[in-house]
Amino acid sequence: MIDWLRSLGRDGIAVFEKIGRGNLFLLRTLAGLPEVLGRPRLLLAQLYSVGVLSLLIILVSGLFVGMVLGLQGYNTLVQFKAEESLGVVVSLSLVRELGPVVTALLFAGRAGSALTAEIGLMKATEQLSGMEMMAVDPIHRVVAPRFLAGVLSMPLLAAIFSAVGVYGGWFVGVGLLGVDDGAYWSQMQAKVDLYDDIWNGVIKSMVFGLVVTWIAVFEGYDAVPTSEGVGRATTRTVVHGALAVLGLDFILTALMFGD
Amino acid sequence: MQRTPIREPGTTDMDAAQPNTETGDDILVRIRDMHFSRGERRIFDGVDLDIRRGKVTAIMGPSGTGKTTLLRLIGGQLAPDRGSVRVDGLEVPRLGRAELYRLRRRMGMLFQSGALLTDLNVFDNVAFPLREHTDLPEAMIRDLVLIKLQAVGLRGARDLSPAELSGGMARRVAMARAIALDPMMIMYDEPFTGQDPISMGALVTLIRRLNDALGLTSIIVSHDVQETASISDHVYVISEGRVVAGGTPDEIERSDSAWVQQFMRGLPDGPVPFHYPAPDYRQDLLDGAQEPRP
Numbered sequence: 001m002i003d004w005l006r007s008l009g010r011d012g013i014a015v016f017e018k019i020g021r022g023n024l025f026l027l028r029t030l031a032g033l034p035e036v037l038g039r040p041r042l043l044l045a046q047l048y049s050v051g052v053l054s055l056l057i058i059l060v061s062g063l064f065v066g067m068v069l070g071l072q073g074y075n076t077l078v079q080f081k082a083e084e085s086l087g088v089v090v091s092l093s094l095v096r097e098l099g100p101v102v103t104a105l106l107f108a109g110r111a112g113s114a115l116t117a118e119i120g121l122m123k124a125t126e127q128l129s130g131m132e133m134m135a136v137d138p139i140h141r142v143v144a145p146r147f148l149a150g151v152l153s154m155p156l157l158a159a160i161f162s163a164v165g166v167y168g169g170w171f172v173g174v175g176l177l178g179v180d181d182g183a184y185w186s187q188m189q190a191k192v193d194l195y196d197d198i199w200n201g202v203i204k205s206m207v208f209g210l211v212v213t214w215i216a217v218f219e220g221y222d223a224v225p226t227s228e229g230v231g232r233a234t235t236r237t238v239v240h241g242a243l244a245v246l247g248l249d250f251i252l253t254a255l256m257f258g259d
Numbered sequence: 260m261q262r263t264p265i266r267e268p269g270t271t272d273m274d275a276a277q278p279n280t281e282t283g284d285d286i287l288v289r290i291r292d293m294h295f296s297r298g299e300r301r302i303f304d305g306v307d308l309d310i311r312r313g314k315v316t317a318i319m320g321p322s323g324t325g326k327t328t329l330l331r332l333i334g335g336q337l338a339p340d341r342g343s344v345r346v347d348g349l350e351v352p353r354l355g356r357a358e359l360y361r362l363r364r365r366m367g368m369l370f371q372s373g374a375l376l377t378d379l380n381v382f383d384n385v386a387f388p389l390r391e392h393t394d395l396p397e398a399m400i401r402d403l404v405l406i407k408l409q410a411v412g413l414r415g416a417r418d419l420s421p422a423e424l425s426g427g428m429a430r431r432v433a434m435a436r437a438i439a440l441d442p443m444m445i446m447y448d449e450p451f452t453g454q455d456p457i458s459m460g461a462l463v464t465l466i467r468r469l470n471d472a473l474g475l476t477s478i479i480v481s482h483d484v485q486e487t488a489s490i491s492d493h494v495y496v497i498s499e500g501r502v503v504a505g506g507t508p509d510e511i512e513r514s515d516s517a518w519v520q521q522f523m524r525g526l527p528d529g530p531v532p533f534h535y536p537a538p539d540y541r542q543d544l545l546d547g548a549q550e551p552r553p
């Protein structure tokens with residue numbers, strides 16, 4: 001019993017220590033951002049590997065999610081003779097929820113895990129130590145460009161996801177199920193609000209991008225420097241990243257659309 | 260990060276070997292009464308040690324005595340619990356981040372693993388410190404990199420990636436990178452382990468040659484006793500958290516200390532235990548027999 005309490009206490013302290021380290025780490029990363037902006041080539045290379053390489057999975061997933069929305073939305077709406085509103089249903093679901101959330105989940109799995117593994121492996125092979133001994137701060141040189149690339153890529157990827165999804169829904173609804181083409185687009189234009197819907201979705205995707213990238217680079221940097229440690233850190237990135245996204249989504253939705 | 264132009268090659272190489280006017284002596288690294296532990300385990304227990312400018316100093320000792328830890332303490336990656344670590348007159352543990360980084364630009368370190376950046380090829384690895392710390396035009400960086408690679412005999416390997424190098428080659432590339440900024444001091448962590456006799460011989464002479472040609476101060480951590488002793492001006496043997504012997508290789512060889520004799524001759528057990536500290540062996544085995552099987 002005492003042992004159990006003791007280990008509970010130890011684990012609790014470890015969790016708070018880690019949160020503290022994570023916050024200090026974020027501050028140091030943010031302090032490195034001006035330097036990154038001065039070296040666009042570092043940033044471009046990371047934008048490529050974090051953003052561009054995630055593009056394919058985002059395009060394909062967006063298309064399928066949009067098609068499913070088109071199908072499900074049509075089946076429900078047609079019962080109320082409201083299938084003209086399919087465009088609104090598809091686009092609102094995507095822009096407000098599925099775009100940011102699903103993109104963030106995919107992003108954690110695709111780019112986040114790669115970031116963690118890469119940084120963790122650099123740590124395990126003493127590359128980060130080596131940089132420190134060469135008087136190069138690895139947080140500025142390695143972490144900050146990756147962090148910024150993740151934060152910039154996420155909203156763009158989410159926007160692309162939603163856009164492709166709208167076309168997926170259009171393909172199923174208009175192309176296969178015979179919803180009126182003009183109604184699909186015009187209802188969408190009339191009902192989707194720039195501020196309430198699109199802007200809030202963009203804010204969500206920015207928050208998710210920041211949190212997922214932060215978790216990914218921190219887990220890599222904080223990994224136990226062995227192959228097992230890096231493996232565990234990669235898993236944690238995906239699990240914690242996904243949980244953080246879903247939890248934050250609830251909070252943000254309550255704040256934005258709650259009234 | 261602040262960028263300073265590189266020192267002119269040639270003019271500065273010898274400056275590093277000159278005594279620092281501030282401290283007025285020829286001791287570059289001075290460690291006094293240094294204590295360091297990792298968790299419960301005490302690693303250093305009052306170490307006193309001097310590294311002279313312009314010399315090759317060897318630090319030897321059995322595996323796990325803390326040789327790598329000592330280099331990290333000198334480089335400021337770890338801080339001692341007590342005592343002083345001075346490099347070029349600067350108290351390393353008390354330096355702020357910026358000062359520490361300024362000092363590190365003047366020291367090169369070769370990691371046990373080489374620690375080359377795996378996403379860069381050989382050329383870019385050697386160019387890395389130059390690109391990070393100087394604003395030299397690309398043409399000059401190219402020349403400097405080729406000079407350094409030529410010095411370690413790998414000018415022809417510039418386009419290979421670290422994965423395509425053998426262990427010995429990787430270490431020589433790391434050496435070229437460590438001298439890229441013309442440091443005053445270079446620390447080698449186990450430069451010889453896992454080398455065949457030929458590349459071992461090449462590395463041994465290379466370390467000595469670089470030291471003398473560039474006016475460096477070199478610290479070699481190693482347990483390859485003969486090779487290391489053959490190029491060192493001074494040898495320290497550390498064991499159990501203390502310096503157990505120090506002197507020229509000849510003096511060490513003739514030492515009448517049992518510790519030192521055991522180590523230099525490579526006797527498996529003696530005053531320096533082969534075993535990591537552990538409870539009594541017999542008792543340990545008996546304890547296992549009494550515990551229920553998992």
Ligand SMILES: Nc1ncnc2c1ncn2[C@@H]1O[C@H](COP(=O)(O)OP(=O)(O)OP(=O)(O)O)[C@@H](O)[C@H]1O
Pocket residue numbers: 297302321322323324325326327328329449482
């Ligand atoms: N990160 C660490 N955490 C905890 N203990 C460590 C860590 N690194 C090293 N140690 C301990 O510190 C002691 C000294 O390690 P160090 O790597 O300095 O030894 P070494 O003399 O370089 O050995 P070798 O010759 O095998 O490289 C070892 O006993 C090891 O158990």
Ligand SMILES: [Mg+2]
Pocket residue numbers: 326327328371448449
């Ligand atoms: Mg070692």
